[in-house]
Every structure is written in C-alpha cells, then in structure tokens.
Amino acid sequence: ETGVTQTPRHLVMGMTNxxxxxxxxxxxxxxxxxxxxxAKKPLELMFVYSLEERVExxxxxxxxxxxxxxxxxxxxxLHTLQPEDSxxxxxxxxxxxxxxxxxxxxxxxxxxxx
Amino acid sequence: QKEVEQDPxxxxxxxxxxxxxxxxxxxxxxxxxxxxxxxxxxxxxxxxYTYSSGNKEDGRFTAQVDKSSKYISxxxxxxxxxxxxxxxxxxxxxxxxxxxxxxxxxxLTVLP
Numbered sequence: 341e342t343g344v345t346q347t348p349r350h351l352v353m354g355m356t357n358x359x360x361x362x363x364x365x366x367x368x369x370x371x372x373x374x375x376x377x378x379a380k381k382p383l384e385l386m387f388v389y390s391l392e393e394r395v396e397x398x399x400x401x402x403x404x405x406x407x408x409x410x411x412x413x414x415x416x417x418l419h420t421l422q423p424e425d426s427x428x429x430x431x432x433x434x435x436x437x438x439x440x441x442x443x444x445x446x447x448x449x450x451x452x453x454x
Numbered sequence: 455q456k457e458v459e460q461d462p463x464x465x466x467x468x469x470x471x472x473x474x475x476x477x478x479x480x481x482x483x484x485x486x487x488x489x490x491x492x493x494x495x496x497x498x499x500x501x502x503y504t505y506s507s508g509n510k511e512d513g514r515f516t517a518q519v520d521k522s523s524k525y526i527s528x529x530x531x532x533x534x535x536x537x538x539x540x541x542x543x544x545x546x547x548x549x550x551x552x553x554x555x556x557x558x559x560x561x562l563t564v565l566p
Binding site: 344371373380381382383385388390395430432434441442443444445446447448 | 456458460462486495496497498499500503542544546552553554555556557558559
C-alpha cells in the first residue's frame with residue numbers, strides 16, 4: 341500500500357450505533373488530519389495530530405472522538421451521530437515543520453447516518 | 455462573510471478551451487496559496503502551490519496570486535476531458551503551518 345489509505349470506503353449507520361473510521365499513511369509523515377467534506381461546502385478541518393500538537397476545531401461535536409496511537413495511524417470514533425453528520429470524511433497527512441505543508445489526502449469514507 | 459469565496463459552478467467548457475477558476479479571500483495574513491484537484495470518489499491532490507504574489511506555470515496550468523486584490527486564479531490552457539474534476543483553492547496564513555482554509559470548490563466539466 342502506498343500513500344494514505346482509509347477504511348471503510350462506505351459506511352451506513354444508525355443514530356445509536358458506534359463505529360470507527362481508520363486512516364493509515366505510508367509516507368513517513370508526522371502530522372495527520374481529519375476533514376469533513378459536505379456538498380457545496382468547504383473542507384472543514386476537524387482535528388490535527390502532530391508531534392508538536394493536537395489541534396481541535398472547537399465547533400466539532402463531542403460525538404466525534406479522534407485517536408492517534410502513532411504517527412502512521414489515525415482513527416475517528418463515532419457515536420450517536422445525527423443525519424446532518426452524513427458527509428465524506430477525509431484523512432490527510434503531511435511532513436512536520438512550516439512552509440509548504442503539502443497535505444496528501446486519502447480517498448475518504450462516505451458516511452451515511454440514517 | 456466566508457474567509458475564502460469560490461464560485462461552485464458547475465462550469466462546462468468545450469475541449470481545448472481556456473479555463474479560468476478564481477477565489478477571493480478576506481484574511482490578509484494568508485501567505486501560501488494552493489490549488490487542489492479532486493476527481494469523483496477520490497481525495498483532493500495538490501496541483502499547484504504558490505507563495506505570495508505572482509505567477510507560477512506548470513505545463514498547461516498557471517496559478518496567479520494578487521495579494522493587493524486578495525484574489526487568486528488558476529488557468530488551464532488547452533483543456534482536456536481528463537481535467538474534469540472539482541478544483542479547490544486553499545490558503546495558509548503566515549505563522550500557521552497546518553491550518554489550511556479551503557474554498558468550497560468549483561466543479562469543472564470539459565466536453566469532448
């Protein structure tokens with residue numbers, strides 16, 4: 341596997357379910373990100389994990405819980421979601437340090453909440 | 455007002471046309487400007503990157519930044535059906551290496 345991989349690619353869940361999204365990067369990067377992409381809206385940064393910091397978007401509801409056990413793996417734990425949480429969830433990674441910060445994206449998980 | 459404004463389209467052009475995609479922004483602290491291309495059912499991929507004002511050319515693609523007007527553009531020459539995708543502009547303010555702010559994306563279709 342190369343680049344950034346995400347599983348599952350598609351997920352349908354009820355509002356009472358608990359599920360997790362997984363991301364893995366094979367690029368040797370040390371920063372990872374979760375984004376939410378909804379139709380006709382800008383990508384919304386949800387969480388950033390790096391050696392230096394963890395950054396959270398304060399507007400992200402607590403029903404989304406990130407976990408980053410090491411620099412190659414990132415999870416997004418989901419519980420008691422709402423239908424408006426249906427979207428494409430994208431994971432990205434980048435090298436540390438400032439400047440260009442080119443982020444490499446995975447293919448995303450298409451989430452539908454019934 | 456959104457920090458970054460981008461016309462969502464959709465935009466349809468004939469093959470061979472010159473395409474102009476644009477974003478405006480309000481935060482004068484933005485220093486790094488990027489264009490991402492996103493094909494259907496894929497994640498975004500970095501297409502062009504520019505720092506501060508000026509032009510940058512890469513093959514059929516030219517990225518232009520006008521900081522005085524807070525306006526960036528991406529030009530595609532001799533457009534091809536394979537250019538059909540959603541194009542996202544993104545920006546980073548100085549002093550923040552990780553916080554990309556994206557536009558909402560413009561959906562482009564190049565008709566054969």
